Amino acid sequence: MKIVHFSEIVKAVKTMCIEANYYLPEDIYDALKQSERLEESPIGKDILKDICINADIAKEDHIPICQDTGTAVFFVKLGQEVYIEGGLLEEAINEGVRQGYEEGHLRKSIVENPLYRKNTGDNTPAIIHYEIIAGENLEILIAPKGGGSENMSKVYMLTPSQGIEGVKKAVLEAVSFAGPNACLPVVVGIGIGGNFEKCALLAKKALTRDIESSNEDMRMAQLEKELLKEINNLGIGPQGLGGTTTALAVHIETYPCHIASMPLAINMGCHVNRHKQVRL
Amino acid sequence: MDKIINVPINKEEARSLVAGEKLLLNGVIYTARDAAHKRMIEDYKEGKPLPVEMSNLAIYYAGPAPAKPGQVIGSCGPTTSGRMDLYAPQLMEWGQTMMIGKGLRNKAVIDAMKEYGAVYVTAIGGAGALLSKCVTEMSCIAYEDLGAEAIYKLTVKDFPVIVTIDSQGNNLYDTGKKEYSK
Known part of the structure; x- marks a missing residue:
């Protein structure tokens, strides 16, 4: 059995929220670069070029690639041999989102009741999908969605x-x-x-x-x-x-x-x- | 070659812009999304004064990310314009001449553009970091309680946009797609 502490999860999630929103994954960046070379429309080519420059600026200045820093969507794989100490997993993830969106200067885009639309102010609650797996790893994937x-x-x-x-x-x-x-x-x-x-x-x-x-x-x-x-x-x-x-x-x-x-x-x-x- | 345009523009200037032209905007624009549009229309119905001068107004459909210390504005790309379709014809009737956003517009909006003399230009959706570099001043002028959805006055320098639907109804979304569909 492996023990993972609540605070470790909060810290990891906070960092992930920020890094996911600042740094475009390399595979996507490379695909955009390639499409810029292949695009036949001149306007389209210019747009793809600017999209790549945008990712460069975000990376260099440590700012969000897009102002819509999304709903915080998580895919969590929890090993059956993991024991989480110090609090609930869901609360740890939401606390990480709260801290990450605040400290990273990310936009808070979540409203409480969909019909009355009051902003929750901290981008929580996250949307979390859990999967129980064998072993003693806790894998967390964030995919902020605009x-x-x-x-x-x-x-x-x-x-x-x-x-x-x-x-x-x-x-x-x-x-x-x-x-x-x-x-x-x-x-x-x-x-x-x-x-x-x-x-x-x-x-x-x-x-x-x-x-x-x-x-x-x-x-x-x-x-x-x-x-x-x-x-x-x-x-x-x-x-x-x-x-x-x-x-x-x-x-x-x-x-x-x-x-x-x-x-x-x-x-x-x-x-x-x-x-x-x-x-x- | 990109055309340099000082904003705001009047109706005649709006009518002179043609779909497909690339522009660099210089001057003052105001942000407003669904919530701010809804409130402006409600305010008007209740007889309250409108928060901005509508004549020749340029509205940017955007809700910026918070600015970091030392930054003028956080990332600030356009949001989907279609959500403002319900409100846009009324604003054009009041004098708005430019809409800045991304994505499709409905027939009522395009009809109003033809009738009142307004232009629809698009900025690159998802290029919020790049566009934030073209904003030199920012201040909240109304509906501060709406947070990112409040109305902000932005001073922009060489803010890149593409004329997507002009006041004649020429629509680059239609012609562009036609040209490249196989």
């Missing part, structure tokens, strides 16, 4: 007869609908299967994968490739102003599902597709 791209995400309750073509049609429709609003170029996170809530979670998780990665199932990897090509053929381009770079990547995650169902979720990840992971 509102612009999140608003353009969709769930489709497809039925089995719609098949691969149905999935493709829905994804292209969702990307077209998201269009200029989602801060293009995007990473498209897709969840297929599970049920209503599971597919949405898969789509969100898909956004945290390394940008160069492919699904382990060759058939899904092929579908990722085809969708990326078809999305970029739409011509929507950087910021929606026309061009050949609409998406940087398409990531699909799947899960078994009911004989009657084929749920599909599409989570748009803007070009500031931030995430950061630590292991305690």
